[in-house]
Amino acid sequence: xxxxxxxxxxxxxxxxxxxxxxxxxxxxxxxxxxxxxxxxxxxxxxxxxxxxxxxxxxxxxxxxxxxxxxxxxxxxxxxxxxxxxxxxxxxxxxxxxxxxxxxxxxxxxxxxxxxxxxxxxxxxxxxxxxxxxxxxxxxxxxxxxxxxxxxxxxxxxxxxxxxxxxxxxxxxxxxxxxxxxxxxxxxxxxxxxxxxxxxxxxxxxxxxxxxxxxxxxxxxxxxxxxxxxxxxxxxxxxxxxxxxxxxxxxxxxxxxxxxxxxxxxxxxxxxxxxxxxxxxxxxxxxxxxxxxxxxxxxxxxxxxxxxxxxxxxxxxxxxxxxxxxxxxxxxxxxxxxxxxxxxxxxxxxxxxxxxxxxxxxxxxxxxxxxxxxxxxxxxxxxxxxxxxxxxxxxxxxxxxxxxxxxxxxxxxxxxxxxxxxxxxxxxxxxxxxxxxxxxxxxxxxxxxxxxxxxxxxxxxxxxxxxxxxxxxxxxxxxxxxxx
Amino acid sequence: xxxxxxxxxxxxxxxxxxxxxxxxxxxxxxxxxxxxxxxxxxxxxxxxxxxxxxxxxxxxxxxxxxxxxxxxxxxxxxxxxxxxxxxxxxxxxxx
Numbered sequence: 001x002x003x004x005x006x007x008x009x010x011x012x013x014x015x016x017x018x019x020x021x022x023x024x025x026x027x028x029x030x031x032x033x034x035x036x037x038x039x040x041x042x043x044x045x046x047x048x049x050x051x052x053x054x055x056x057x058x059x060x061x062x063x064x065x066x067x068x069x070x071x072x073x074x075x076x077x078x079x080x081x082x083x084x085x086x087x088x089x090x091x092x093x094x095x096x097x098x099x100x101x102x103x104x105x106x107x108x109x110x111x112x113x114x115x116x117x118x119x120x121x122x123x124x125x126x127x128x129x130x131x132x133x134x135x136x137x138x139x140x141x142x143x144x145x146x147x148x149x150x151x152x153x154x155x156x157x158x159x160x161x162x163x164x165x166x167x168x169x170x171x172x173x174x175x176x177x178x179x180x181x182x183x184x185x186x187x188x189x190x191x192x193x194x195x196x197x198x199x200x201x202x203x204x205x206x207x208x209x210x211x212x213x214x215x216x217x218x219x220x221x222x223x224x225x226x227x228x229x230x231x232x233x234x235x236x237x238x239x240x241x242x243x244x245x246x247x248x249x250x251x252x253x254x255x256x257x258x259x260x261x262x263x264x265x266x267x268x269x270x271x272x273x274x275x276x277x278x279x280x281x282x283x284x285x286x287x288x289x290x291x292x293x294x295x296x297x298x299x300x301x302x303x304x305x306x307x308x309x310x311x312x313x314x315x316x317x318x319x320x321x322x323x324x325x326x327x328x329x330x331x332x333x334x335x336x337x338x339x340x341x342x343x344x345x346x347x348x349x350x351x352x353x354x355x356x357x358x359x360x361x362x363x364x365x366x367x368x369x370x371x372x373x374x375x376x377x378x379x380x381x382x383x384x385x386x387x388x389x390x391x392x393x394x395x396x397x398x399x400x401x402x403x404x405x406x407x408x409x410x411x412x413x414x415x416x417x418x419x420x421x422x423x424x425x426x427x428x429x430x431x432x433x434x435x436x437x438x439x440x441x442x443x444x445x446x447x448x449x450x451x452x453x454x455x456x457x458x459x460x461x462x463x464x465x466x467x468x469x470x471x472x473x474x475x476x477x478x479x480x481x482x483x
Numbered sequence: 484x485x486x487x488x489x490x491x492x493x494x495x496x497x498x499x500x501x502x503x504x505x506x507x508x509x510x511x512x513x514x515x516x517x518x519x520x521x522x523x524x525x526x527x528x529x530x531x532x533x534x535x536x537x538x539x540x541x542x543x544x545x546x547x548x549x550x551x552x553x554x555x556x557x558x559x560x561x562x563x564x565x566x567x568x569x570x571x572x573x574x575x576x577x578x
Contacts, residue, residue, distance in 0.1 A: 098559055191538040205537060234543055303521045314498060321499075323571050328564035334574050336499070344501020352500060356491065356510060357517055359498040373524050375534030380527065382535060415516050431538020455539065 001026050002161040003478070006070060006218040009164060013059055013069045020052040020059065020069030024113050027071045031115065031162045034482070037138045039147075039157040041076045042084050043116040051113040058111060066221055068111030073163040075154050076117035077124055078104050078209070079198040087200045088120040088132040088150075091326045091346040101198025102230045103167060103209055110225045115163055119153030122348045123317065124174055124202045126150050127420040128410065131350040136407050139182060140479040141445050145404035148178030148420075154212045155182035160482045165222055168212045171203050172305055173399070173424025175210050176436035180399035180448025183438045185465060185475060186212045187219050190455050191431035192237035195230035203312035204235070206305075206428040215475050216437065216465030220244035223458060242459045248466040253287035255464070256392040262298040263397035263423055275440035275447040276398050279468070283396075286467055291392060295384035300377050301426035302418055307361050307374035308429070314358030317351070353414060382430040389432075389454045394464060398423050399436045399448035427452055435461045438474035446474075485515035 001023060004012065012018055028045055048071065055069035079085045079097035081104075086092045100108065107114065121131040129137040129152025137152040139145040140160040147156040151168030155178035158166055168175040170188035179186025187210045194209040201207060211222035223244045230236040257280065264273055280290055322328040322342030329345050332338035347355070361370035388395060401422060410416045427434045432452055439449035449468075453461045469475050486494075488507045491514065495502045502510060556569060565572040 094562075096562055098555070098562060192541070231544075231546070235537065235541065237539065237541065297527065300524055300527055303523045306517060307521055307524075318498075322564060323573055324559075325562045325564075332574050335576050338574055339499040340501045343499060344503075347500070349506075352502065353510065353513055353517070355498050355500055356494050356514060359500075360486075360490075360494050360514070360518075361521075363494070363497060370521060372534055373529060374521075375536060376529035376532040377524050377527060379532050379535040380529065382538065414513055415520060418517075418520070429538075 002030060002164070004164070005215060006164055006221050009070055010066045020055040020113060021049060023069065024048050024052040024071050024115070027115055027163055034160055034162060036143070037140060037156050037160055038135055039119055039137050039153040039160065039162055040073070040116045041086055041088070041119050041134050041153070044083060044114060047083070048113050048115050055111050055113060064111045067107070067225060069113060070165070071113045071115050071163060072107060073115045073118050073157055073166045074104060075120055075151055075167050075169055077120060077169050077200045078167060079200070080104050080114070080117065083117070085117065085200070086133070087124070088122040088134065089346065089348070089351070090133045091320050093133065093327065095326055099198060102195035102232060103199065103226055106225050118157055118166060121150035121152065122351050123200070124150040124169060124171055125313070125350050125354055127173065127177060127417050129153065130407065130411055131348055133348060139404045140482050141183065142404060144406055145445070146181070146407055148181035148404065150174040151178050151212060155179055155184055155186070158182070158184045158212055158214060159479060161478070165211065165213045165218050167209060167226070169199060169207060169209045170428065171206045171309060172428050173421040175212060176399050176424050176434060176448065176450060177421060179212055179436040181404040181446065183446030183474070183477060184212060184214055185216055185219050185435070185437050186210065187223065187435045187458065187461065188427070188433060189223070189227065189458050190237070190433045192235050193433070193456065193458065194226045195228070195233045195236050197230055197232040201316040203309040204316060205312060206309060215469050216462045217245070217248060217469070219465070220248060220462045223462070227458070239456055244459050244462055247459045247463045250463045251287065252283065252464065252467050255283070255288040255394070257283060257288050257290045258293035258388050258392035258395045259290060260293050260295050260298065260388065260395055260397055262295055267401045267422065268398055269402045269442065271442040272398050272402065272447050275442065276396070276449055279439040279449045280396055282468060282471060286471070293388040293392060293395065295388055297377065297380045297384050298426050301381055301429055302422060304374040304377040304381065305425045305429060306357065306418060307370045308378065310354045310358035311361050311371050312358070313354045314362065317355055320346070350414070378429045381426050385430045385432060393460070395452040397450050399450040403442050403445035403447060423450060431455070433458050433461060435465055437465045437468060438477070440474055486511050486518065
């Protein structure tokens, strides 16, 4: 049951091969069995079974949609009414969300069953899931290695078949990088495509939620539920939502692929480069043309990102003050002590680094040199993409410079960790959609292919992913011990 | 560009962020490294480039000035560390 696609699961529910309660119990059992992965922060067994019963009732009277009765799991960054929403932080360890995120409400409305809340880097700041207050997540392909981050629990859960499909969020690569390191499919939509309402903010001009699944076909079904205009999100974009499944099988004859030469430099593991070129060759067999493109300002994406993201983080996280919700220190001497100690005791060191960095970059006298400069660099990087995408349909390249690294290997050096996102970060600055799909293995560890499209081209990206997954079976590989 | 332990203390104060005395030096080192990375932006001439705040250059939407939310004070205060008579309690500010 746990290896079926969402389409197969939906068909099985309708033909009464199994009920939603049985399906939910299967996944709850797998979650218990593989607790050592630490993929979940909260498992909501009771409410999941209630939702499954309701779904079974709806299905037996021929109601509901394609996701009715399908178990999913949410990254613990999405607020879920009445249950703990920790964002991977001690700060919110006691936080029971008083409302549902729009994404969560959409899944509830679609009749999906929520298995629980997935582990993540603290406040989504990290590339290895090691900054979580709840401890690191293990990569199912090699449990000594990280799953990537910040949506590490999400990626590990899908790879280990603990949930058929889940949500993630991506501020600088947090959907695509863990998807690549765990061998699954992850789509970061266009900025503004998926509502951020109730999605705990890290860097508001970059944050975007999206699906993480085993295939592009499954991702299309999740996107259908997640995407859409939301008046409650001030940066939500009013654009019609296409039928993401309808175009999955479109021909790729004449597709023009650009390979940014800046993606294929010395930092890139040569085996990964070979896997990417092999994937591109597969697309040529499907009728695509390939040209080299150049994006000269790409190398400055990491510095610009860390200024902008840190600045926005320091503003967003000022709301955690120990007064209205979240952690409060014991016996504060005065109000200043209450703020300082509550924040000091409840934030982890990576979050503190970014708050300090952002506070510095925004402080009097430094604003022009850092924040303003970074926003100008952001414009130039975005223009590079515009120029490239005027000549080609999509860009392709690696997602990460290397495969999954060992737990603890990069925690001592923040900059080493930041460079992990070298190929993903620029896409967030430009606000473009991009996808990671499995494209091979190096020493038994998965490699991801990144496909970057123009604004609102999610349907095209899923089509491109699906056609590749029709002629390859990388996405069907199961880590040993999780079959 | 590098930050001293004193700089870190000043920034931490601005952010109302407690940093243990023994960690200050460590943060100063880490942040100096990150700052060095950031100064790479100086290589690029950005004269006359319009700063980009929103990926789609969208502006804020306007809406009708009407009440759309109901009062949920009790619901929201249920998760507060300390409340009394509908108020959030903090240590005494004025003597």
